[in-house]
Amino acid sequence: MKEKNPWHTPVTIIITVIGVIAIVALVTVAVLQNRPLTQKYKYGIVLDAGSSHTALYIYQWPAEKDNNTGRVEQTHSCKVKGPGISSYASEPWKAGESLKDCIEDAKRRVPEKRHDETPLYLGATAGMRLLSIEDSSASNKVFQAVEQSLQKSPFSFQGARLLSGQEEGAFGWVTVNYLDDRLKQGLETTGALDLGGASTQISFVSNNYDGSESPKNSVTFRLYGNDYNLYTNSFLCYGKDQALRLTLAQQTQSGPRSILDPCFHPGYNETVTYSDLYDSPCVSDRKPQGAPVTFTHLGQGNSSQCQDVVKSIFNFTHCRYTQCSFNGVFQPLLQGPFGAFSAYYFVMNFLNLTDTSIPLEVVRKRLSIYCETPWDQIKQRHPDVKLKYLAEYCFSGTYILTLLTKGYNFTSESYPNIKFIKKIKGSDAGWTLGYMLNLTNMIPAEAPDSPLLPHSGYVSIVTVITVLLFVLLIFSLRPFWPRCSKQPQII
Numbered sequence: 387m388k389e390k391n392p393w394h395t396p397v398t399i400i401i402t403v404i405g406v407i408a409i410v411a412l413v414t415v416a417v418l419q420n421r422p423l424t425q426k427y428k429y430g431i432v433l434d435a436g437s438s439h440t441a442l443y444i445y446q447w448p449a450e451k452d453n454n455t456g457r458v459e460q461t462h463s464c465k466v467k468g469p470g471i472s473s474y475a476s477e478p479w480k481a482g483e484s485l486k487d488c489i490e491d492a493k494r495r496v497p498e499k500r501h502d503e504t505p506l507y508l509g510a511t512a513g514m515r516l517l518s519i520e521d522s523s524a525s526n527k528v529f530q531a532v533e534q535s536l537q538k539s540p541f542s543f544q545g546a547r548l549l550s551g552q553e554e555g556a557f558g559w560v561t562v563n564y565l566d567d568r569l570k571q572g573l574e575t576t577g578a579l580d581l582g583g584a585s586t587q588i589s590f591v592s593n594n595y596d597g598s599e600s601p602k603n604s605v606t607f608r609l610y611g612n613d614y615n616l617y618t619n620s621f622l623c624y625g626k627d628q629a630l631r632l633t634l635a636q637q638t639q640s641g642p643r644s645i646l647d648p649c650f651h652p653g654y655n656e657t658v659t660y661s662d663l664y665d666s667p668c669v670s671d672r673k674p675q676g677a678p679v680t681f682t683h684l685g686q687g688n689s690s691q692c693q694d695v696v697k698s699i700f701n702f703t704h705c706r707y708t709q710c711s712f713n714g715v716f717q718p719l720l721q722g723p724f725g726a727f728s729a730y731y732f733v734m735n736f737l738n739l740t741d742t743s744i745p746l747e748v749v750r751k752r753l754s755i756y757c758e759t760p761w762d763q764i765k766q767r768h769p770d771v772k773l774k775y776l777a778e779y780c781f782s783g784t785y786i787l788t789l790l791t792k793g794y795n796f797t798s799e800s801y802p803n804i805k806f807i808k809k810i811k812g813s814d815a816g817w818t819l820g821y822m823l824n825l826t827n828m829i830p831a832e833a834p835d836s837p838l839l840p841h842s843g844y845v846s847i848v849t850v851i852t853v854l855l856f857v858l859l860i861f862s863l864r865p866f867w868p869r870c871s872k873q874p875q876i877i
C-alpha cells in the first residue's frame with residue numbers, strides 16, 4: 387500500500403499556513419512600527435536679543451508629534467556679530483542689519499520647503515529693558531528696525547517683543563526642566579539661575595511657598611497634568627556688566643582721577659571715561675558732579691577687599707516679608723537642585739571652578755589666588771582670550787560667589803546643589819526654548835495619552851509570540867522529524 391505523504395495531513399497544512407501568516411503579519415507590524423526615521427521635522431527659530439549680544443537658535447521636532455510627547459531639540463545656534471541690539475539706539479537700522487547673517491545661516495539650515503511654516507520669534511531682555519527706561523522712543527525704533535529686517539525673511543515672523551523679567555526667569559526654568567525630562571514625569575524640579583550682562587534671574591519651586599506673600603514673584607503652570615507654583619525674580623542691573631558699573635560707581639562717587647580697584651589684577655591700568663561709565667539707568671543718577679572727564683582704573687588684586695566692594699552693591703537693610711534675598715525682594719527658602727547657566731557658566735568654566743563638589747572655602751581661596759596674580763602674567767597665560775573678558779574674570783567670579791551666598795543665601799552646605807551648565811542634551815540652557823514651547827503650545831496642560839504599551843513591552847511581547855509560533859510550527863512538523871530509533875533487525 388502506498389504510504390500517505392505526511393505533508394498532506396490537513397492539520398499540518400492549516401497550522402503551517404496560519405503560522406506563516408502570523409509571522410509575516412508580525413514582521414510587517416514590527417517593521418512599520420520601527421520604521422527608520424525618514425520622518426518629517428518641523429522647525430522653530432528664536433532670536434535671543436540680550437544686552438551683550440544676540441543669538442539665534444533653531445529647534446526641531448518630529449512633525450507628527452507636536453503638541454504632546456514630541457522632543458524638541460536645538461539643532462543649531464548662530465551668534466550675531468557685534469553688540470546687543472540695544473547698543474544701536476543711535477542708529478537703529480544697524481540693529482536690523484546685524485541679524486542678516488544669522489538669518490541667511492538659518493535659511494540654509496532649515497529645509498526650504500519648511501521655511502514659510504517655520505515660526506520666527508525675537509525676544510529682547512535686559513539691555514532693551516534699560517533702553518526703554520532711558521529712552522522709550524529709541525527702543526521703539528530699534529524694535530521697528532529689527533521687525534522690518536525679520537519680516538523680509540522667508541520664515542513666519544511672529545513679532546519682536548520685550549520679555550518681562552518674570553517671563554525670562556520662568557521660561558529659563560521651563561527649558562531646564564523640559565530638557566531634563568522632569569516635567570512629563572512629575573519629578574522634583576531643578577531651579578534655574580541665569581546671569582546675563584544686564585539682569586539676573588532666580589527661579590525655583592519651594593514647597594513652603596504658595597505665592598501669596600509676594601504675588602509678583604509667583605508664576606503658576608499646569609504642565610503634563612502637574613501644577614507648579616514657581617517663585618521667580620529678575621534683578622535688573624545685577625547682570626554682570628551692570629553689576630561692574632555699580633561697583634565702579636561705588637568707587638568713583640567722589641569723582642577721583644584714579645581708583646585702585648581690588649577686583650582687578652595688580653598692574654592693570656586703563657583709562658575710563660566718566661560719561662561712558664555712568665551712561666546707564668543703573669548708575670546715571672549717581673554721576674558725581676564736577677568729576678574730570680576720565681579716571682585711571684588701576685588694579686590692586688585684593689580679594690577680601692573686592693568681596694567688600696561687591697557686597698556693598700547689595701542692600702540688606704529692609705525686608706517687609708518673612709525673608710528676603712536682597713534689595714527688599716522676597717525669596718522663599720531655597721529648595722532642590724539648581725542649574726546655573728549663561729555667564730555663571732562662562733565665568734566659572736574659565737576659572738576652572740564648575741565642579742561644585744569643591745568646598746566653597748576652597749573655591750574662594752582659589753579665586754583669591756587668581757585675583758592676586760599680576761595682570762601681565764594673566765595675559766601671558768591666556769593669549770587667545772578677549773582682553774575685555776580676561777580683565778573681568780576676577781570681578782565676575784567674586785560677584786558670582788557674593789550673589790549666590792550673600793544675595794540668594796546659598797551656604798557651604800547648599801552650594802553643591804548648584805550645577806554650572808551650558809547645555810542640556812545638546813540644547814543651550816536659557817529662556818529661548820521655554821519661550822518657543824509656550825508660544826507654540828507644545829507643552830500640554832494635561833498628560834498626553836500614553837501608548838498602550840511602552841516600546842520595550844511591545845518588543846518583548848512580539849518576540850515572545852514569535853518564538854511561541856516558531857515552536858508550534860516545529861512541533862506541527864513532527865511527522866517529518868527523522869526517526870532516530872533503531873530499526874529492528876531481521877535476521
Ligand SMILES: Nc1ccn([C@@H]2O[C@H](COP(=O)(O)OP(=O)(O)OP(=O)(O)O)[C@@H](O)[C@H]2O)c(=O)n1
Nearest residue numbers: 436437438439511512582583584585728729732
Ligand atoms: N565667553 C563669554 C561670553 C560672554 N561673557 C560675558 O557674559 C555676560 C553675559 O552673557 P549673556 O548671558 O550672553 O548676557 P545677555 O543675554 O547678553 O544679557 P541679558 O540676559 O542681561 O540681556 C557678558 O558680560 C559677557 O561679556 C563671558 O564672560 N564669556
Ligand SMILES: [Ca+2]
Nearest residue numbers: 436511582728
Ligand atoms: Ca540673557
